[in-house]
Amino acid sequence: MMQEMTPEEIKEKKPYLDWSLSEEEYNYISEKLLHRLPNYTETGLFSAMWSEHCSYKKSKPVLRLFPTKGPRILQGPGEGAGVVDIGDGQAVVFKAESHNHPTAVEPYQGAATGVGGILRDVFSMGARPVATLDSLHFGELDDAHTRWLLNETVAGIGGYGNCMGIPTVGGELTFDDIYKGNPVMNAMSVGLLDVKDMQKGLAQGEGNAVMYVGAKTGRDGIHGATFASHSFDSEHESQRSAVQVGDPFMEKLLLEACLELTQKHADWLVGIQDMGAAGIVSSSSEMASEGKSGMELNLDLVPQREPGMSAYEIMLSESQERMLLCVKAGHEEDVKKIFDFYDLDAVVIGHITAGHNYVLRHHGEVVCDIPVSSLTEDVLEEPSEEKQPQHMLDDAAKPAWEPEIKDLADTYKKMLAQPTVASKEMFTQTYDSMVRTSTVVGPGEDSGVLRIRGTHKGIAMTTDGNGRFIYLDPEIGGKRAVVEAADNIIASGAEPLAITDCLNYGNPNEPEVFWELHHSVMGIAKACEVLETPVVSGNVSLYNETDDKSIYPTPMIGMVGLVKNLDHLVRDSFQEADDDLYLVGQTGADYAGSELQKMLVGEITGSLNDLDLDHIHDYQMRLLAEMEAGHVASAHDLSEGGLAVSLAESSFGHEIGADIKSDLTSAEFFSETPGRFLVSVPSEFSAEFAEKLGQDAIKLGQTGGDSLKVALKDQAVDLPVAELKQIWEEALPCLMKSKD
Amino acid sequence: MKFAVIQFPGSNCDIDLYEALHTVCGADVAYVPSKESSLDGFDAVMLPGGFSYGDYLRAGAIARFTNIMPAIVDMANAGKPVFGTCNGFQILTEAGLLPGALKRNDSLKFVCKTVELEVENNNTIFTSEYQKGEKINLPIAHADGSFYADPETLKQIEDNGQVVFRYSKENPNGSLNNIAGITNERGNVLGMMPHPERAVEALLGNTDGLRLFKSILDHAEVKA
């Protein structure tokens, strides 16, 4: 075994700098918190717990801007996942997590363990995970490495979720060169819970046991938390060795064992938490901190996969598929019996103690004895400099870009073949979207919808992020992201309830990046307030950059909604011929950051128009009321490619065409003004619908036929649905097959 | 008639079979963990889809050594209905209750979609409610669903009328002779890669699988 440095050597040689702990932090810990020099193990614990990944020390001041309360909110940020009341004694539980860095290094395992981690967060609350969604942003597909990354990432998400038997019901996949070296892989898990079974990450009660359950500990991903708080440098590939390997079979057993415990024997349990980033140290210290307790652990008792692990390695290992429990004294054997049935380790590794210290023993020696709060609460917040990005000022000085559509039919077809717009079925069909037979709407529509067994209700869920808009204007882009998510939920006939987020940004030490973070959170927070969708959980992923080039600021909004009556569920696709077609929401000249701009110009520039959130919320609610009254046949939100793409996509499902006539120009046909829907309404409800939506809905024409007949102010086309559908379906398979 | 739904470690479509039988068909059904060794009191046994033992080694290879397997073999030998879908089918072939084997899909990818099947044989206790030659749509969701048997075995299966379902539009996995589901020689053990239990409710968009469960229940009534 390598000889560990003495406290004095640590002070002298400063190894903590490589673990992302600054000299200022080290000195503060020594002088103000411990009043002595920390030893090797302690220094390691501090560096992990004080990393951005565990402490949010950089982003915390910004995260405080989020609204987190509401009448339905049972648990906001700070626990494994957010919990939202949906009536009948039930709650929906959800959270999203980023796994960008591990995915860039080893895409299959990076994505798989991303899914595994977020599932544990949800079942640590006592909820059964019922669905997974993803949000993927990759480089362009003309690059062989990107195609490999994408294939492996998708295989990893499917490999884990399919084996667990949790359907993947939705998500998004977009492409832009900015993500080439640093793809974004976010996963969201949604669970259902009987409110009475809700658990927390809590450890208290002197003498109660700390139990370790699940897989054994190996040297996996030591320093994964600090790894996630570093940026990439293509010259230092070898440092990227922190990826863990997932075992979904083990996690399936762990899930069933934990749910048996929380649903049938909650009275034996004080608290439960996933061992995620920074493994045992984060879960145990956070649980003790939450319970305002002391804790003593004997590391010799931790089930270990490899011989000769140091205390530091045991505490910081990020081996997957493990949970930490606080069990009432006297019930240790009862708990062990449950895990025995599933052939899982369940071992008492320590106890709750009087006082407030965090004590670790290893090979008979005390290797750590520090206040619990020094790991969890005393973290120094890091002030950040911020500065408005120069490109915003430059863009504002330039005249806005006005697209010119020379050949509408040609532009329409090209638009449908854009990888961000084209059908994602070749990927989504590798996900089991139907297992556990509750999926009412699977991948490919505005939101995934699951029925809630034993009721006639459903939950709708979506993930949305569009870095291009946030890049152009973080605050307006932030608002747009929430509006887009709400549009997706409402398009299914569901009432938006709350959001989770993954905040994916570049290096926050760059003032422009921090400005992006701050202002986009302001925009998200504002929209969440107006749309009445509080933030209940989330995650921050910083340092997303390769060779000093940051990704677009890419916050992902994961929203969940409630379908009160599944009879009034609304689908994307036109259902019948001869229904009236309406465009809900005003169309403006919103081309900055649009798919059209990317396609025609090849780059993203311009300033965004602000949104009237109150107005959008008002007509969203009137539209939802019409849906809940059963007056709407189909609804599809307008996003990339605007009305043009939504019209085409709505026609593909049942191959029902449409005949529309509009004063919009052919450029406006592709405009991406947020807060808009394409809605088909059976003629018997049309008059009432038009009255209720008033100025906010424009009648476009009717569904029917087998082509799209589109007469605009300046041009007209008549294109067969089958031809457009073929273009849309074949684009991605063709790009993925291409050879360099 | 009482159904057992076996829960192997890693089974994950157990609830789908259970709910299809219990909630949709109103049948008498109970879960039986594979650690149990008896199926006393049960008249039919259902092996669910999923990833028993993580599909490690080969799909279904480890599950066949569980405690419950001898009781399942006894049920099969006694002529009682034994049904396996997806991973259940893989387990039945690994256990030798059905001929052939299931290989990795030709695409090398997991595939989840709805495919068209032809009912090749409606003269079984599982398919009597269907018409011979009828086309139905059922979901598939697997990575190892390519049916293989050596030429001699394949000929026997075909000649005996053991092929019950065949992929009729596209072959999604490379199965020989487009085989989607087969019985044993006696006809009381059915294994199939498609998931009839995922197609029993209009709310979820498909009811083509319902008659498979009705057929088993009908058979029980006729016998009783």
Place this chain on the structure above:
Amino acid sequence: MTTVRIYVTYKQSVFDPQGEAITNSIHSLGHSEVKGVKVGKFFDVTIEEGTKPVEETVKEISEELLVNFNMETYSYKVLEEK
């Protein structure tokens, strides 16, 4: 202790899609001299001598568990004896 490496491969006549895919990608790298790839798996099994001959143990575990004779076959070699 004896460590035996057991190789499990598809039988000759069984289509091996992984092998096909790998062959194609080798060809796309320009190695036209490569005429085929068959994919298999191997197991390093450590066996304590004493009760029965090592060959017998290998045969039994291969036939009972490691190999599906409907589509696979196996071979083995002794890696090291200590």
